[in-house]
Amino acid sequence: xxxxxxxxxxxxxxxxxxxxxxxxxxxxxxxxxxxxxxxxxxxxxxxxxxxxxxxxxxxxxxxxxxxxxxxxxxxxxxxxxxxxxxxxxxxxxxxxxxxxxxxxxxxxxxxxxxxxxxxxxxxxxxxxxxxxxxxxxxxxxxxxxxxxxxxxxxxxxxxxxxxxxxxxxxxxxxxxxxxxxxxxxxxxxxxxxxxxxxxxxxxxxxxxxxxxxxxxxxxxxxxxxxxxxxxxxxxxxxxxxxxxxxxxxxxxxxxxxxxxxxxxxxxxxxxxxxxxxxxxxxxxxxxxxxxxxxxxxxxxxxxxxxxxxxxxxxxxxxxxxxxxxxxxxxxxxxxxxxxxxxxxxxxxxxxxxxxxxxxxxxxxxxxxxxxxxxxxxxxxxxxxxx
Amino acid sequence: xxxxxxxxxxxxxxxxxxxxxxxxxxxxxxxxxxxxxxxxxxxxxxxxxxxxxxxxxxxxxxxxxxxxxxxxxxxxxxxxxxxxxxxxxxxxxxxxxxxxxxxxxxxxxxxxxxxxxxxxxxxxxxxxxxxxxxxxxxxxxxxxxxxxxxxxxxxxxxxxxxxxxxxxxxxxxxxxxxxxxxxxxxxxxxxxxxxxxxxxxxxxxxxxxxxxxxxxxxxxxxxxxxxxxxxxxxxxxxxxxxxxxxxxxxxxxxxxxxxxxxxxxxxxxxxxxxxxxxxxxxxxxxxxxxxxxxxxxxxxxxx
Ligand SMILES: Cc1ncc(C[n+]2csc(CCOP(=O)(O)OP(=O)(O)O)c2C)c(N)n1
Ligand code: SF4
Ligand SMILES: [Mg+2]
Numbered sequence: 001x002x003x004x005x006x007x008x009x010x011x012x013x014x015x016x017x018x019x020x021x022x023x024x025x026x027x028x029x030x031x032x033x034x035x036x037x038x039x040x041x042x043x044x045x046x047x048x049x050x051x052x053x054x055x056x057x058x059x060x061x062x063x064x065x066x067x068x069x070x071x072x073x074x075x076x077x078x079x080x081x082x083x084x085x086x087x088x089x090x091x092x093x094x095x096x097x098x099x100x101x102x103x104x105x106x107x108x109x110x111x112x113x114x115x116x117x118x119x120x121x122x123x124x125x126x127x128x129x130x131x132x133x134x135x136x137x138x139x140x141x142x143x144x145x146x147x148x149x150x151x152x153x154x155x156x157x158x159x160x161x162x163x164x165x166x167x168x169x170x171x172x173x174x175x176x177x178x179x180x181x182x183x184x185x186x187x188x189x190x191x192x193x194x195x196x197x198x199x200x201x202x203x204x205x206x207x208x209x210x211x212x213x214x215x216x217x218x219x220x221x222x223x224x225x226x227x228x229x230x231x232x233x234x235x236x237x238x239x240x241x242x243x244x245x246x247x248x249x250x251x252x253x254x255x256x257x258x259x260x261x262x263x264x265x266x267x268x269x270x271x272x273x274x275x276x277x278x279x280x281x282x283x284x285x286x287x288x289x290x291x292x293x294x295x296x297x298x299x300x301x302x303x304x305x306x307x308x309x310x311x312x313x314x315x316x317x318x319x320x321x322x323x324x325x326x327x328x329x330x331x332x333x334x335x336x337x338x339x340x341x342x343x344x345x346x347x348x349x350x351x352x353x354x355x356x357x358x359x360x361x362x363x364x365x366x367x368x369x370x371x372x373x374x375x376x377x378x379x380x381x382x383x384x385x386x
Numbered sequence: 387x388x389x390x391x392x393x394x395x396x397x398x399x400x401x402x403x404x405x406x407x408x409x410x411x412x413x414x415x416x417x418x419x420x421x422x423x424x425x426x427x428x429x430x431x432x433x434x435x436x437x438x439x440x441x442x443x444x445x446x447x448x449x450x451x452x453x454x455x456x457x458x459x460x461x462x463x464x465x466x467x468x469x470x471x472x473x474x475x476x477x478x479x480x481x482x483x484x485x486x487x488x489x490x491x492x493x494x495x496x497x498x499x500x501x502x503x504x505x506x507x508x509x510x511x512x513x514x515x516x517x518x519x520x521x522x523x524x525x526x527x528x529x530x531x532x533x534x535x536x537x538x539x540x541x542x543x544x545x546x547x548x549x550x551x552x553x554x555x556x557x558x559x560x561x562x563x564x565x566x567x568x569x570x571x572x573x574x575x576x577x578x579x580x581x582x583x584x585x586x587x588x589x590x591x592x593x594x595x596x597x598x599x600x601x602x603x604x605x606x607x608x609x610x611x612x613x614x615x616x617x618x619x620x621x622x623x624x625x626x627x628x629x630x631x632x633x634x635x636x637x638x639x640x641x642x643x644x645x646x647x648x649x650x651x652x653x654x655x656x657x658x659x660x661x662x663x664x665x666x667x668x669x670x671x672x673x674x675x676x677x678x679x680x681x682x683x684x685x686x687x688x689x
Contacts, residue, residue, distance in 0.1 A: 006682070031684070032490050034482075053673045056682040058489045062482060063515040070479035071486030074455075077473070078490025079687025100476050227687050228471040228487055229494050231450040235417065235466060237474035246420060247466060247474075 001200045003027050003160075005193035007055045013188045017155040017181040018043035020188045021111055022051070024159025025083050027190065029198050030109070031057040032082035034071040036064055036090060039123045040179040041113035044085040065093035072108045073101035073172070077236065079201065079227035081163055085111040087179075088121060091130055091137070098172055099138030100238045102261060104245075105214060105223070107166040107201070109159070111175040113182040114291075116368030126179035127368035128291055129343035134174045135320050141258050143265035145272060146174040146320035148290040152186045158317065164199035165272065165318075169264060170222050176319065178342070180292040180371060201225060208232050212243040216256050218263025220271065269321040279305065280312030285384045286330060287338045288351055290316040292371055297340055300377035309385045319347065327354035336384030340364035340377050360384065415439045415449075417469050424463055428622025430581035430607030431461055434528055435468070437584055437605075438499065441591025447495060452595070454497045455484040457504035459535040460609070461528035464499035478508030481516045481523065488522050491687055492666055495595060496522065502529040503541040506562055510542070517571035517600045519665045524594040524601045527564060530609035538612030545648035549616045565657050566641040568602035575601035576641065576658040580629040581608065583654060590656060599664045606633075606652055619649070 007026035015023075022044045025033075033052065035045045045061070052059040058080075062068040068084045075082035086094060091112045101108055114130050116122030130137075134146045145165050149158045159175060166173040204211050204224040211232050215223035223243075226232045239247035240254045265272065276294075279301070280286055289297040294315040304311045314330070316323070327350075331337070336359055339348035348363035355361055364380050366372050410416070416439075425431050442452060449470065456465035458477035465472040471494075475483040484496040498505070505513055505527045516523060532550050533539040540550035543564065544557040565576045575597045579587040587605060594601035608614060608625035619625060629652065637655040644653055663671070666684075674681045 032486070034486065053677055054680050054682055056685045058684045060485070060489060062485075063511050066479060067482035067485070067512050067515075070475060070482035071489075074473065074475070074483040074486030075490035077471075078487045078494070080490045082486070082490070096476055097479060100479075227491060228453045228473075229451055229491050233469050233471060235472045235474070237466065238476055239474065246417075 003193040003196035008193040020152040020155035022047035024156040028163035032075040032080040065090035069094040069097035076106035102142040105170040167199040216260040274317040276315040283312030299374040331355040331359040433581040445592040457500040459501035461501035481512040514571040547648040574599040580606040582629040
């Protein structure tokens, strides 16, 4: 399906990542927003509050992030595409209801413009230290999809991708920006509506009595949804449930329910995967990065190439589910993965795990507040090639 | 029935027994395949469900357009037994979850049925803000003076002196007066009944369902298994008798005067019924006045 022109601000703009994310959401068909202000994400909410009344969307500033996330997960069952936006402390408060959205398979998008943590940390400065929280921050086993953009243009494009993936897989998609990308202003080209692909909600059409809100088989064939108010009389619960959505409290039902939530994402990782590779054909060292750090890493890679080091770059755009099979395969061919991140070691642990000792993994840490100095990455690349 | 002095009820009343098994009169509204339910015998929650179904039928509302949301707790299991669009959310978040549905599909009337702990303790902030905004929600708060589901702990409505598993020497915290909290937060309809007042509760529920905006009904309800047993108040039936003797109907009472003391008079009635634009009515009128032709009303979910 093509985007509804009413939500698409076609043209060439000069805008920051936060605003571009808001525009991406509107182009993707998001018409319900609930949020609570927090630096450095507030500009997303501000733009939506300004534009929604003119495109037929509902904006509500809730009393906190618990409420915002609960409302967003529910709005999916009203039939709308819904989103919330936050940063570190608010992300922590959203966790329980992100788990609910995962459990009841509500498609929705949660934007986290990451700042330095823990706690109040660095409200105005960048970080990438919520990546592990994005994956499993809510209790229990489940999988989500997480996307990490590295420019305002990508904040636009990939927010649309986030909505499309959330509809495709009926899962919350976490849009993991960071303060640098959120506040960076660059050219953003918004195409015409008929050039933007959006995934419509897959609605069930059939015998009302036969509708089942879940299909708990872990396959890529996801159950269609219905809208509350259409007379299906569905039941939806955060308790362990069967495909009717009825609670069942035993180990067998748990096995079916949890495996489904995990398998539908993990087993279909290659379908969900979005990465960018450059110069990896002959590489002995691969710099694996995501978000703003990928732009800094590129400079280091180019300088290392100029020095004759055989180094390539692998950028994760979809960070979760993690491309395990790809990392395994590459680890057979190269000497070292260099993983710069603005945290003390998160995605690097996944890389190391998948290498299983076949290749080295060197993490380049940064506690947050600013991006890496490319020289620091360069030094590690040179070391990794030895 | 081993007591020879007691005759079976059917004999004394000469009730004719039907030859075929008749369907339960509320079957249509219950997920009968989920029965038996989890509630203890003589628990007051079942009465509230009955009153709700009857109130809903009386209201004449189209059943498809009514959805129920519960939080977590014994009372929070209400949604799971009602054959309506029904949602069992997280502890304390029934109101914001219902807000997402109510704003996402404005054709719906959302009803929140949940407990005192769920709505007023962990969810208290959502309660006051949803009332302030006048979101189109009917809240039915089953107040059994304790956290029953988790084993009878003290909560925000436990009266001073009452014993609870986390107040083993008696509760010494001041409880909330729920109708006053609702009114002062902005609710448009406020009532309190006990689960003995079935007819009046049913009427209140149908009035609340037909009232646009944030309506609130507190139902004082026996928890024989935990609250009553811990406090040696007898069975569910004994509590019903207590309500019979101690509940005073005083419509229109100033909500400031509705505190409930331990095992003391309970004032019940309808205390508030006023008109105020709902969140969406206010929003639409306001934005229209500011934006003129540029304003595009929410079109509801896309088919
Ligand atoms: C976040 C969270 N904290 C605590 C609990 C445990 N818990 C479940 S129900 C409940 C209290 C319910 O009390 P109330 O709402 O009064 O319902 P009742 O069981 O009395 O009907 C608590 C504390 C939970 N499920 N989630
Ligand atoms: S524990 Fe109390 S509130 Fe819960 S079902 Fe039993 S009697 Fe009712
Ligand atoms: Mg209770």
